[in-house]
Amino acid sequence: HTQRRTISKQRFLTEFSQCLVDFVIQLLPTPEELAVKENVRGLLERLIRTIEPDSRLLSFGSTANGFSLRNSDMDLCCLIDSEERLNACDLVTMLGDLLERETKFHVKSLPHARIPIVKLSLDASPGLPFGIACDIGFENRLALENTRLLMCYAMIDPARVRTMVLFLKVWCKRRKINSPYKGTLSSYGYVLLVIFFLVHVKNPPVLPNLQQMPPLRPISPEESTLNGHNIWFFDDISLLRQRWQSSNTESVAELLVDFFRYYSREFSYNTGVVSIRAGLLRKDGKGWSSEADRGTARERNRLCIEDPFETDFNVARCVTRDGLYTIRGELMRASRILLSRPDRAILALSQLCE
Ligand code: CTP
Ligand code: MG
Incomplete structure (x- = not known):
């Protein structure tokens, strides 16, 4: 009896693993969806550069860490590389106005939120059956780093x-x-x-714990610190795969x-x-x-x-x-x-x- 139970448990687990893989695969974003999102990011970046020429618009969250499902929202972060830049609040207001004039997005600016953001959405259309939802934040460099950390864990x-x-x-x-x-x-x-x-x-x-692995070379505090936080982690995943299993x-x-x-x-x-x-x-x-x-x-x-x-x-x-x-x-x-x-x-x- 015990033996039979063990066999049925094993069979269940094997079948369930396969079910999970099959289930998840069909929920991954299609290449078309990823291409549309990348186009949208590029378009928004070009528009933002008309206000702040030295800015870059980067993806974070699920679109960038390998944990994205079909129709998940887009998290974007605007980084401005020049010293003299508008404050986030003014930028959010100006960007919101610009996007409202120049694009078909529904726009909601939240310049006074704890983290000022512009929220965008696009209605569903035949080429884009679920529309798009997107948040643009500013200078959220820690979020870019934690996205990279999760991505590294996913890659291992x-x-x-x-x-x-x-x-x-x-x-x-x-x-x-x-x-x-x-x-x-x-x-x-x-x-x-x-x-x-x-x-x-x-x-x-x-x-493994990527934040506690010994670095390959000495890391200076400037390199490893962002806004007072230690952001270092072992990120050479191809090397890690050779050395750790x-x-x-x-x-x-x-x-x-x-x-x-x-x-x-x-x-x-x-x-x-x-x-x-x-x-x-x-x-x-x-x-x-x-x-x-x-x-x-x-x-x-x-x-x-x-x-x-x-x-x-x-x-x-x-x-x-x-x-x-x-x-x-x-x-x-x-x-x-x-x-x-x-x-x-x-x-x-x-x-x-x-
Ligand atoms: N984030 C954060 N601190 C939080 C919540 C979120 O820094 N308290 C940042 C993280 O970089 C995270 C990103 O915001 O990767 C997006 O968060 P969330 O939308 O919760 O995760 P997604 O993986 O994008 O999930 P979903 O597909 O459901 O949008
Ligand atoms: Mg998200």
Whole structure:
């Protein structure tokens, strides 16, 4: 009987891994979509240069880190290389006016937001069945660096890392637990949860800790510091692949089952801080104890995920008590579905993302 159970578990995991890969592949952006987005970026860059000739417009977020799904939004960052530049607030206002005059985009400028941005959208059309949504921010160099860090992690083991991350992104969107504005977690937060799990929870680890590897040559503080934050990480991935290989051979299905188990039953939400830089930390050690703001309208530290570079920033600070309750309920639901191992793996997948 035990032997038969082991065989059926193995068969489920093998089938489920294949299902995950097939499922994720059909959700990747098409080459046409990527080309349209690159055209849009180029067009916007040319327009911005009529205001600030020394500016560059760069992609960050999912379009640049290898974790993009079909129709995901575009995150763009404008860098200005000259010393004398307009402040972000004026630039946002001027750019918003210009784009409204010169393009078909719907434009919304938020010059007074904590991070001033211009929000653009384009309606659906036959060539672009889902339209485009795009945010342009300014001088957000840390976001460009954390995008590069995530991209490097994706490149080390694309078959497992990208499949897991892309699946979880679809899962959290379908289960409606991916809205920081409504008290749940951003995609960026979910990606950090996955990387933490693969670097610090799995033993042997699936990924190395790129921020703690010894550099190949001495790095000066100027090179490694941005806005007062240490942004160094080992980024020579082709060399890394020659020198480092994970001895973890679990399949993507096994990893996913264990991911849901860990975050639904093992991780201590009351005391723990997820840090991909330093491993599991404690809230009290960072001054992030949720006791401090319990009972206040805005609770910032229910769920704690340390930003890889801005280490005093909790990426999950938008997660409310109710939001965390919902997220944990969803993690438990997913874990339960996978442990029940329905007859056919495809059923597990469709139940998970119902
Ligand atoms: N970001 C950040 N700090 C946050 C949230 C986001 O620095 N608290 C930056 C990161 O560089 C991240 C990017 O903004 O890669 C985009 O974040 P998000 O939209 O959450 O992630 P995407 O991977 O773009 O996911 P989606 O496809 O759902 O848009
Ligand atoms: Mg995005």
